Amino acid sequence: MNRFVKRASLAPIAALLSLGMTGAPAAAQQDGVIRVGITIRMIVENGLRYGQMAKDELEAVNATGGINGKKIEVILLDDECKPDKGVANVNRFIHQHKVHLVMGSTCSSVSLPMVDITAKEEVPQIVPHSTNASITKKGSAWVFRTAVSERFYASVHAKYLAENVGKKVAYLFTTDGAGIGFAKDYISFMRSTYNVEPAYETQMQETDLDFRSHLLKIKSLNPDVLAIGGQSDAIARITQQSYEVGIPARVRRVAASAASNAPVPELAGDAAKGLTFAAAFTCKDERPIAQAFVKMVQEKYKIRCPDHDFSQAYETAQLIKLALGRAALGLTEATLKADRTAIRDALASIKDYNGLASGPISFCADPTPQCRDGNRTGILVEYTKGGKDYDMALLARVSFAADFGL
Amino acid sequence: MSAAVDKDANPESPPAGLLARLVAIHPVVPWVIGFVLLLPLPLLTMNAYQQYILNVMLINVILAVGLNIVKGFAGQVTVGHIALTAIGAYSSAVCATKLGMPFWLALPSAMLITAAAGAMIGIPSFRLEGAYLALATLGLGESVRIVISVTEPLGASIGYENIPPPFLGSFALDGHRAYYYVVMPLALIGLYFSFSILRSDIGRAFKAVREDALAAAATGVNVRKYKVIAFVLSALYAGCAGSLQAHMHPGFLHPNNYTLTEMVTLLLMVVFGGIGHIWGGVIGAVVVTIINERTADYYEYRMLIYGSIIVFTVMFMPRGIGGIIDQYIVKKRFLAIRRARTNAA
Numbered sequence: 001m002n003r004f005v006k007r008a009s010l011a012p013i014a015a016l017l018s019l020g021m022t023g024a025p026a027a028a029q030q031d032g033v034i035r036v037g038i039t040i041r042m043i044v045e046n047g048l049r050y051g052q053m054a055k056d057e058l059e060a061v062n063a064t065g066g067i068n069g070k071k072i073e074v075i076l077l078d079d080e081c082k083p084d085k086g087v088a089n090v091n092r093f094i095h096q097h098k099v100h101l102v103m104g105s106t107c108s109s110v111s112l113p114m115v116d117i118t119a120k121e122e123v124p125q126i127v128p129h130s131t132n133a134s135i136t137k138k139g140s141a142w143v144f145r146t147a148v149s150e151r152f153y154a155s156v157h158a159k160y161l162a163e164n165v166g167k168k169v170a171y172l173f174t175t176d177g178a179g180i181g182f183a184k185d186y187i188s189f190m191r192s193t194y195n196v197e198p199a200y201e202t203q204m205q206e207t208d209l210d211f212r213s214h215l216l217k218i219k220s221l222n223p224d225v226l227a228i229g230g231q232s233d234a235i236a237r238i239t240q241q242s243y244e245v246g247i248p249a250r251v252r253r254v255a256a257s258a259a260s261n262a263p264v265p266e267l268a269g270d271a272a273k274g275l276t277f278a279a280a281f282t283c284k285d286e287r288p289i290a291q292a293f294v295k296m297v298q299e300k301y302k303i304r305c306p307d308h309d310f311s312q313a314y315e316t317a318q319l320i321k322l323a324l325g326r327a328a329l330g331l332t333e334a335t336l337k338a339d340r341t342a343i344r345d346a347l348a349s350i351k352d353y354n355g356l357a358s359g360p361i362s363f364c365a366d367p368t369p370q371c372r373d374g375n376r377t378g379i380l381v382e383y384t385k386g387g388k389d390y391d392m393a394l395l396a397r398v399s400f401a402a403d404f405g406l
Numbered sequence: 407m408s409a410a411v412d413k414d415a416n417p418e419s420p421p422a423g424l425l426a427r428l429v430a431i432h433p434v435v436p437w438v439i440g441f442v443l444l445l446p447l448p449l450l451t452m453n454a455y456q457q458y459i460l461n462v463m464l465i466n467v468i469l470a471v472g473l474n475i476v477k478g479f480a481g482q483v484t485v486g487h488i489a490l491t492a493i494g495a496y497s498s499a500v501c502a503t504k505l506g507m508p509f510w511l512a513l514p515s516a517m518l519i520t521a522a523a524g525a526m527i528g529i530p531s532f533r534l535e536g537a538y539l540a541l542a543t544l545g546l547g548e549s550v551r552i553v554i555s556v557t558e559p560l561g562a563s564i565g566y567e568n569i570p571p572p573f574l575g576s577f578a579l580d581g582h583r584a585y586y587y588v589v590m591p592l593a594l595i596g597l598y599f600s601f602s603i604l605r606s607d608i609g610r611a612f613k614a615v616r617e618d619a620l621a622a623a624a625t626g627v628n629v630r631k632y633k634v635i636a637f638v639l640s641a642l643y644a645g646c647a648g649s650l651q652a653h654m655h656p657g658f659l660h661p662n663n664y665t666l667t668e669m670v671t672l673l674l675m676v677v678f679g680g681i682g683h684i685w686g687g688v689i690g691a692v693v694v695t696i697i698n699e700r701t702a703d704y705y706e707y708r709m710l711i712y713g714s715i716i717v718f719t720v721m722f723m724p725r726g727i728g729g730i731i732d733q734y735i736v737k738k739r740f741l742a743i744r745r746a747r748t749n750a751a
Contacts, residue, residue, distance in 0.1 A: 042705055078705035083565060083660040088458070089702065091582075095455035109565045109660045116656035120580075132564060175555045177563045205552060 029098045031332045034072045034324055037093030039086055039104035039114075040128065040313070042078035046261065047106065049301045050313040051076055054103065054128070056300075057317035067324045070331060075099065079110050086110035087117065094121050100329070100339050101126070103316055106309070108132030108177050118142045122337065124344040128316040129309055131257070132181060133369065133405070141367040144347050146316040146357075148280045149373045151405030154185030156278035156378035156398045157254050162194055165252045166224025170200035172214055172238055173229025173256075179206070182229035182256035199223045206231060211238050215245045228255040235259050235275075236267035243271045252276060260307040265383050265390030272386030276395065281311035281356055282381045284392055293356055305390070311356040318355055319374075323347040350374070359399045370402040437598050444590055448583045457582035459699055461654060464586075464593040465647050466691040470675040471600045471684060472643020478682035479604060480636035481616030483536055485669050486527050486543030489550035490641045492664035494520040494648025496560055499569045499659055502652075504559075509572035509588075509653050516652075517645035524641020528634045535619075547669065555661040569657030580655045589650055596643055600684050603639060612636055670716075671698070678719050680728020689727050 029035065036058055042051045055074045062071045075097050079086035086105050093099040094117070102118055102125045105111045111130035118125040119140035127135055127143065131150040136143060161169075169190060173179035180203065190196045199221050202214050215238070218226060226247060228238045235255045242253060252274070258264070259277035268275070283294045283305035293314060297306040323346035329339045348371070352360040359377025364370075377399040385391040428435045448457045473487050498516035501507040507515065530542040555563045571580035572588055579585050603609050611632045614622035623629045652659055671694060679690025697715065701708045723730055 048706065076705075077702055078708070082662050083658055084663045085702075087656065087658070088462070088699070091455045091458045092702070095453045095458075109563065109662065112565055112567060113656045113658035116658070120655070134564075134567075175552075175563050180563055203556060205555075 029333070030073075032070060033331065034067065034070050034101075034329065035097055035099040036072060036074050036320065037090070037097060037099040037102045037104075038074060038076045039079045039089040039093070039102070039110070041081040041106035041110075043080045046303070046307075046309060047078070049303060050306075050310045051078070053297070053301055053310065054313040054317045057314060058320060061321060067321060068329075070324075070329065072324070079105055079107075081105075081107040081110060083110050083113050087113050090114045090117050090125075094118075094123050098333075098336060099123065100331075100336070101320060101324075101343050103128060103320065105130060108135065108181075111135050115140050115143050123340050124347060126316055126320060126347065128312045132177065136369040136372040139367050142344055143367075144319075144363055144372050144374060146312050146319060146361065146375055148357075148375050148378050149369065149405075150181045150185055151369075152373075152376055152378050152398075152400045153257060153278045154182070154189050155400070155405065156380055156396070157276060158186050158189040159193070159398075160380050160396055161225050161252060161254060161276070162190065162196075167194055167196045168199045168221075168223045169196075169225040169227050170218040170221060170223040171198050171202070171227045171229070172200075172211060172218065173203050173227070174206040174208070174231070174234045175203050176206045176231055178231060178256050178258050179203070179229035179234070183227060186227055206234060208234070209237065211241050212245050215242050215247060218242075219245055219247045223251060225252045225254055228253060228259075230256060230258065232258045232261040232263045233267065236264045236272075239264070239268045239275055240271040249274060257308070260381065261309070262303070262305065262307060262390075265386045265392075266388055269386045272383045272390060274382065276380060276382045278378045279308045279381055280358070280375065280378065281306075281308040282379060282392055282394055283307070284381075284394055285356075285358070289354075290356055305392075315355050315357060315361070315375075319347070319350060319353065319361065322350060322353065358397050369406060373402070376400045376402060376404070434598070437594060441591065441594055444594070445587075447590075448586045454582050457586060459695065461582055461585055461589050461650075463692055463695040464589045465650050465654075466672075466675060466695050467593050467688050468596045468643055468647040468650070469672055470679065470687040470691040471596050472640045472647065473672060473676050474682065474684060474687045475600065475603065475612075475643070476636045476640035477676060478687070479609060479612040479616065480633065481612075482528075482531050482633060482636060483540045484527070484531075484543040484637070484640075485540050485666075485673070486547035486550075487640065487644055488664050488666075488669040488672060489547035490520050490524055490527065490644035491648040491651070492550055492554060492661070493523045494641075494645030495652040495659050495664075496554060496566065496648075497645070498649035499566050499652045499657075500560075502570055503566075503568060509570070509649075512653075513646065513649045516649040517642050520641045520645025520648065521638045524637045524639075524644070525634055527641070528637030531633045531637065532630050544666075548666070551661045551664050554664075561659065563661065565658055565660040566652075567658055569652050569659065571653055571655060571657060582655070585654055589654075592646060592650065596646065597684065597688065604684065608632065608635060674716055674719070676726075678715075678726050680726030680731075683726065683728025683731075686726050686728025686731070693727075 038054055040051050042048045055076045058072050058074050061067050077089045079089055093102055102123055106129040108130040111127050115138050119142050125143050127145040129147050131147050133149050133151045136145055171183045173183040187198055200218050228235050239253055254276045257279050260279040265272040297303050297310055323343055327342040327346040348363050348365045351362045354360050357375045358379045361374040363374045380396040381392050382395050383392050476482050476484055494516045497519040498512045501512035501515045527546050531539055534542050554560050560566055571578050579588055611627050614627050615629055615632050619629050675690040675694045676687055680686030701711050
């Protein structure tokens with residue numbers, strides 16, 4: 001029992017020491033500085049780069065005197081696409097760093113719980129990548145989204161393919177949020193618009209490697225369209241294996257927006273040719289603003305063809321700067337709450353912002369999806385060449401009314 | 407494994423000093439004092455983030471102490487413990503949201519459901535040992551995560567939302583400080599029962615099974631029964647921790663939080679603290695939670711730091727912090743005996 005006493009006494013000591021390590025009572029934050037917390041998925045190589053790009057974009061204003069003379073400090077953290085990490089990060093931003101604004105996240109499963117926290121703590125949050133419709137349906141007055149909501153995405157490719165290719169669709173998707181969301185929305189659109197049921201529908205694990213058994217069944221059904229839902233590696237595998245089992249090229253392959261990520265055409269090789277997907281941006285966009293962005297990313301971040309994860313991270317940083325420029329900020333401990341409200345109102349005042357997105361971005365004050373899903377324009381893209389030197393073409397650009405899909 | 411004996415648990419050890427006097431009043435008294443001492447912890451100049459980390463730390467303590475029962479006491483190599491946590495979390499969430507149970511009813515319900523699942527996960531241990539049992543429990547663990555990720559009523563891969571916090575009357579315990587007063591007493595109760603189990607007949611049977619199942623059976627220990635009891639007791643802790651995870655603000659669950667990575671993290675807590683050492687498990691849980699938190703800033707190197715800690719722990723302190731403490735105590739006692747003999751001579 002003596003030893004019990006000794007070891008028992010170690011526990012509170014360890015706990016206190018450890019708590020000390022978490023950064024003693026929140027050190028007073030520097031007045032006169034705008035603090036922005038960014039949490040996104042950086043466990044992938046591209047994530048590290050677009051995370052750094054967003055940070056660089058925001059902090060770049062410091063070199064020219066800041067925004068209205070105020071410097072920006074960015075705290076960048078990786079949430080690994082895990083909700084508990086995202087929740088920890090946003091708690092840290094709000095309570096430890098006392099940020100004025102939160103940007104994040106990439107994965108919908110991380111952004112969803114973040115919305116509840118930012119709503120409770122009354123901190124503005126802008127979502128750069130997550131597409132899940134519920135994010136803006138929660139009714140939070142503090143959330144804004146730059147990404148195109150999934151309620152728009154499904155219709156971009158579904159309508160185009162139904163009118164130009166055919167309505168007999170086989171669905172093969174993985175069990176991640178992106179895969180399920182893509183397939184369910186496509187199926188729902190086909191049912192409600194054309195009263196057409198899926199020719200084949202199955203889901204597999206996101207870690208599965210061999211999809212041939214399902215693809216052989218799909219081949220025997222002779223569909224017009226093969227709809228592939230999932231993350232980039234699954235899309236690449238399914239696309240490649242669809243040719244291996246002999247599904248002819250005339251069957252149009254359409255995939256979730258993750259198909260815009262570079263690994264898809266690189267991994268799928270020649271099979272990527274003809275693969276169609278809806279996205280928010282293509283590096284083949286010929287507008288000068290888009291080409292200037294592509295050039296900047298190529299030179300600074302060594303990415304040959306930045307996808308919409310890059311463009312949306314960049315766009316979100318621009319919107320933040322725009323809002324910060326419009327907000328009257330006190331930037332003291334006492335004005336923190338008022339500053340957060342001012343930034344939220346400034347974000348809500350953004351109308352018809354024309355940036356990298358294919359259409360204008362507009363927010364408004366009501367805490368509804370109509371007001372907070374700022375980007376309502378999706379594009380349809382087709383790979384014209386696979387492999388390392390892949391290429392793509394813009395097929396269509398579709399803008400929606402604010403209440404579409406609600 | 408055989409070396410990982412918790413000498414604290416020796417019921418023959420005579421109590422001494424202040425603690426002995428407290429134990430003499432009632433064995434629960436030191437724990438009540440511990441509870442009182444821990445009460446003001448969140449009030450000690452901590453912000454809400456540190457309170458959040460403190461809650462996560464205490465939930466990890468419950469998990470590590472629970473895993474120690476099946477792994478440290480009974481010597482069963484399981485890597486399915488995280489699946490039991492998921493079962494506890496989702497059971498509690500379903501009880502609260504679909505059946506309308508308050509947290510105070512959802513928590514014990516989730517613990518019972520998880521205990522039943524623990525019994526099922528324990529069945530393979532009748533015939534399997536070591537790496538084979540690890541593989542079987544790994545498969546069971548992964549299948550739980552996969553089933554959740556494809557079950558729409560459980561939120562599938564989008565996540566399970568809107569799990570209510572505990573209420574005291576009309577007061578919601580949804581703040582991190584308030585939640586501490588739910589988590590901390592449960593962690594202390596868990597620790598108390600862990601010591602009680604270890605000192606009981608069941609604890610001695612566990613150790614007999616761990617050291618040599620065949621010899622234990624020869625001396626009349628029902629090996630199967632005690633293996634299942636170990637898994638069930640361990641599952642009760644996992645269910646409790648899972649339920650606490652589910653009801654902590656913002657009340658959101660996702661299968662991505664119950665992967666092999668989380669299981670390895672949990673194992674690290676137990677290994678780092680010292681397999682079979684209850685206090686070691688507590689220290690392991692605290693230290694690993696802090697490492698997790700402190701490496702967040704170094705996201706590019708996080709996995710490298712984490713992996714290095716595991717490798718160095720296994721290489722240089724395979725018996726964990728608990729083992730080091732044991733070694734220190736044994737050395738000190740040896741020196742004292744030698745000094746006494748020298749003086750006597």
